[in-house]
Amino acid sequence: MRVLRTIVQALFLAGVVAILVRGAMGLTTSTCETYCPFAGLVALYPLLRYHTYTCAMNELHVALFVSLVALTLITKKSFCSWVCPLGTVQEWIGKASRKVFGRYVRPPVAVDRILLNLRYVVLVLVLGLTWTVWQGDLGFRAYDPFYIIFTGFQGHETLWFSIFIGIGVLVAAFFVPMVWCRYLCPLSAVMDPMSRAGFLRLRRNPGLCTDCGICDEACPHGIPVATADEVSARNCTNCLECVEVCPEKGALELTLFGK
C-alpha cells in the first residue's frame, strides 16, 4: 500500500517539478497553478455571475475542481495524501521529524481543535479578498506556499514576504505534522463536508484490535483510530499509515459503503 501511494505521490511531485524546470527553460508558460483545483473554486463566482473567467483561471480549473469534489466524496481527502505535491513534501518532512524525535510532535488537543478552524478563516478571507480588494485577481498567490514553492520562489506574484511563507511552512512542517494542510489550507476546508461523507473509509474490527494504540501515534493528522469503529473524521486522507503499522492483520480495513 505504502509503495503504491509513494509511487503516485512521486509521479505528481515529479509532474510539478517538470513544469517548474520546463518553465525555467522557457519551454512552457504553464506553472503549477495551471492544474490547481482551488482556482476552479475561485473561478465559480465570476463564471456564474458574469459568465467569464478572471485572471489566469479557466475551464480546466473548474473541471479539476468538480473532479476533486467527486474524488473527495468517493475517497475522502485522498487528494491530500496521494496527489497534492505540497502534502507530499510536508509528509516527508514530518516523517523525517518523526525519525529525529521518535514520534510526531503535536500541539495539545485543545489548541489543535482551535487551530483546525483557521482553515475556514483563510477560506473566507481568500474568497472575500479575491472578489473585492483583488478585483478577481489571484492575489492569494503571494501567500500560497504551493504557488510560492513550486514556482521555485520565482512566480510573478512571489513577493519578498512570500519567501518567508514558503520556507516557514516547510520548517513548521518539521515541528507540526502537515501544518499547512491541517490548519491553513483553504482547499482542505472546502473538502471537509465531502470528506465527512466519503464512501471509502477505514473500519476497525474490535474483535481483532488489541487496543495497542500504535495506529493513533502513526496518524499524521492525529486522528484517534484506536477508539473509532469507523474513521469518519473529516481530516482522514486515506493515507493508510495507520493500517501499515497495525500489528493485527484485518483489524483495520478499508470499506466502500460500509462493505
Place this chain on the structure above:
Amino acid sequence: MKKVIIIPAAVLLLILVAFATTGAYRVPTLEVEFVEERPAVVKSVEYTVDGLTCRGKSRGFAGMISGVEGIVSLTTYARSNTAIVEYDPTLTDPVEIETAFEGPIAHEDEEDFPFKAKK
C-alpha cells in the same frame, strides 16, 4: 486490502474526466468590441498565440491590435491560447493583425515581445 486500488483508479479516472469535460465550462476569457457599428462585410481569423495565458494578457493583446484600422472585435480563450479576431477585409488582413500583436511593447529601457502566433 484490495480496495486501496480504488484510490489511484479514481484519481486517474477523474483527472481524465476533467480534461475530457473542460469544453462544458468553456467561456471566453475576454470579449471586446472595437467599433460601435459593424461594417457590412466582416471576416474572422483565429490565432493560437504563445503568451496569451490569462485575462490580463488578453487585455494587453487587445491593446496591441486596437491600433489596427478595421479591427471589429476580439474574443480570447486563455486555456487554449486562442484569439478570434473579426476584421473589415477592406481595411486590414490577418498578416497585418499578426504583425501588430507580435510587435514589441516598449518598457522603460527595453522592448518586450509578449505574443507570438503559433504556426
